[in-house]
Amino acid sequence: MNTRSPTSIIMSEEKSLNFLEEIVEADLASGKHKKILTRFPPEPNGYLHIGHAKSICLNFGLAKKYGGATNLRFDDTNPVTEDTEYVDSIKEDVQWLGFNWASELYASDYFEQLYQFALALIYKGFAYVDDSTSEEIAVQKGTPTQPGVNNQYRDRTIDENLKLFTAMKQGKYKDGEKVLRAKIDMESTNMLLRDPIIYRIKHAHHHRTGDTWCIYPMYDFAHGQSDSIENITHSICTLEFVPHRPMYDWCIEKLGIYPSKQYEFARLNMTYTVMSKRKLLQLVNENHVNGWDDPRMSTLSGMRRRGFTPESIREFCEKIGVARRENLIDFSLLEFCVREHLNKIAQRRMVVFDPLKIVITNYEAGGETLQSENNPEDENGGERPVPFSKEIYIEKEDFMEVAPKKYFRLAPGQMVRLKSAYIIKCDEVVKDEEGNITHLNCSYIPESKSGSDTSGINVKGTLHWVSVADALPIEIRLYDRLFTEENVAAAEGDFKSYINPDSLQTIETAYAEPELIKEAGNELVRLKIRSLRNKIPTVDDSEYFITKRYQFIRKGYFCLDKDSTTDKLVFNRTVTLKDTWTKVNK
Numbered sequence: 001m002n003t004r005s006p007t008s009i010i011m012s013e014e015k016s017l018n019f020l021e022e023i024v025e026a027d028l029a030s031g032k033h034k035k036i037l038t039r040f041p042p043e044p045n046g047y048l049h050i051g052h053a054k055s056i057c058l059n060f061g062l063a064k065k066y067g068g069a070t071n072l073r074f075d076d077t078n079p080v081t082e083d084t085e086y087v088d089s090i091k092e093d094v095q096w097l098g099f100n101w102a103s104e105l106y107a108s109d110y111f112e113q114l115y116q117f118a119l120a121l122i123y124k125g126f127a128y129v130d131d132s133t134s135e136e137i138a139v140q141k142g143t144p145t146q147p148g149v150n151n152q153y154r155d156r157t158i159d160e161n162l163k164l165f166t167a168m169k170q171g172k173y174k175d176g177e178k179v180l181r182a183k184i185d186m187e188s189t190n191m192l193l194r195d196p197i198i199y200r201i202k203h204a205h206h207h208r209t210g211d212t213w214c215i216y217p218m219y220d221f222a223h224g225q226s227d228s229i230e231n232i233t234h235s236i237c238t239l240e241f242v243p244h245r246p247m248y249d250w251c252i253e254k255l256g257i258y259p260s261k262q263y264e265f266a267r268l269n270m271t272y273t274v275m276s277k278r279k280l281l282q283l284v285n286e287n288h289v290n291g292w293d294d295p296r297m298s299t300l301s302g303m304r305r306r307g308f309t310p311e312s313i314r315e316f317c318e319k320i321g322v323a324r325r326e327n328l329i330d331f332s333l334l335e336f337c338v339r340e341h342l343n344k345i346a347q348r349r350m351v352v353f354d355p356l357k358i359v360i361t362n363y364e365a366g367g368e369t370l371q372s373e374n375n376p377e378d379e380n381g382g383e384r385p386v387p388f389s390k391e392i393y394i395e396k397e398d399f400m401e402v403a404p405k406k407y408f409r410l411a412p413g414q415m416v417r418l419k420s421a422y423i424i425k426c427d428e429v430v431k432d433e434e435g436n437i438t439h440l441n442c443s444y445i446p447e448s449k450s451g452s453d454t455s456g457i458n459v460k461g462t463l464h465w466v467s468v469a470d471a472l473p474i475e476i477r478l479y480d481r482l483f484t485e486e487n488v489a490a491a492e493g494d495f496k497s498y499i500n501p502d503s504l505q506t507i508e509t510a511y512a513e514p515e516l517i518k519e520a521g522n523e524l525v526r527l528k529i530r531s532l533r534n535k536i537p538t539v540d541d542s543e544y545f546i547t548k549r550y551q552f553i554r555k556g557y558f559c560l561d562k563d564s565t566t567d568k569l570v571f572n573r574t575v576t577l578k579d580t581w582t583k584v585n586k
């Protein structure tokens, strides 16, 4: 695996067709297909992650580009691990990403049809019931360097197989007592063609079909046939399915059904994170994170909660492109895309995380309302009122009592500009008996008001601030990488030993300008509605996903978190203003 840095990808933005687009264009040009139909086939056994986003963008994106359509098909053939909670979350995530499916389908709806296909294979002499244990089957299968051997069940008559398979379906046998196998070639160089199991007995309750079935088709028997039933033209999956393709084609050929075709691309791997539902489930179950939508998770629900935008995730998927070679994508590239988008849309607000009080000794007015632009990137962004008064908070880290040369923030005798307000000068550092700074006495330059500055004074530093009397307390949550290891999946030992103990930092009380709070009411209502799991958005529910994005000046991009209450608003940092991570860690 090689790591691609954000910059190397950004530099090479040539817009040639990817290999899948080439295939589709050729198929349309030759008349093989008039319209393409793709599918996104998640197994509802967990929440979707950023890797799935790549698959979603690819499947839906291809169809969109070429005027086709995409089905959302739940690959729910394994009764044990699946749940409707997952089904709902998957639908929500796909919609949030901005895609609409043509049909919502379930592989379990094909159970009867798949059963008929299995009977058809038996009729044609291409399948047999095997009584061997799974250990015996494994031994008989051989190894990649040693051919497998046929067993006595392989020669069962068609009638006997039909009788036994029907009995399997009727629940006459216990789990594992018998299986149905495709009769292909026990000596094939492809291990997956050595008479693969296509049906197993499992007396388990299924989240949709209940107790109707006690035999369930294996992935290799369900997937291709489901594609075929739906007339999927291009079945796009990840590279690990390359060895499954011969079986995919074999089933379709032997059954004589619609010839869907499978194509494979490299799955998305990302630095400092894990992307397997099994591992994500462990993080949730063992309380390493606070649920599937914890803002540090690589899940789409986590990213949404953290404030990532669907536009930036789509842009990210576009930038990484599709390849047929595995690689490891730098997490910073995703953050780059998020930052780019938020810079354009985020409302600027001022919030002080760690306050230092300033008294402006020569400010005699009780207070005044200044104006500050909402977004310098948006010419229609407008302005908001910002109250100014004699006492303000600045950030503690923006002051140094003994400052080095070229320190452009506040220091004794030095001047700075307060954003959208005045230039102030630090005249005196006031301390308590123990020598702790209680506040700074400053003076302001009345002629230096932003927008009408006639002071002629040039200062290099501009600080954010809030008026003490108008400041409102909020909670801030800052996030870091969830893992300390770049390639977590490839690292030795338990992946959980690489969890970053400092991935969440909470600032219980930060001070926000009032305009931020004024808007929070509506946002809170939306968040509460969204967290009610019984409310699933419909395609035209345009209000549903609206999230207000903010840039807290000099602090990063933020959005309201669903843990907020009317008494306490909580804001998540989506991403910092600059990429501090790549520099520090490389």
Ligand code: ATP
Binding pocket: 040, 041, 042, 043, 044, 050, 051, 052, 054, 055, 075, 236, 237, 238, 266, 267, 268, 269, 275, 276, 277, 278
């Ligand atoms: P996981 O290992 O995370 O459980 P999965 O492949 O079992 O993933 P599915 O629900 O079966 O998850 O996947 C639905 C679709 O998403 C499949 O077509 C799969 O190939 C694709 N997909 C899953 N993970 C990635 C990834 N990291 N990059 C690209 N596509 C992915």
Ligand code: MG
Binding pocket: 043
């Ligand atoms: Mg899977």
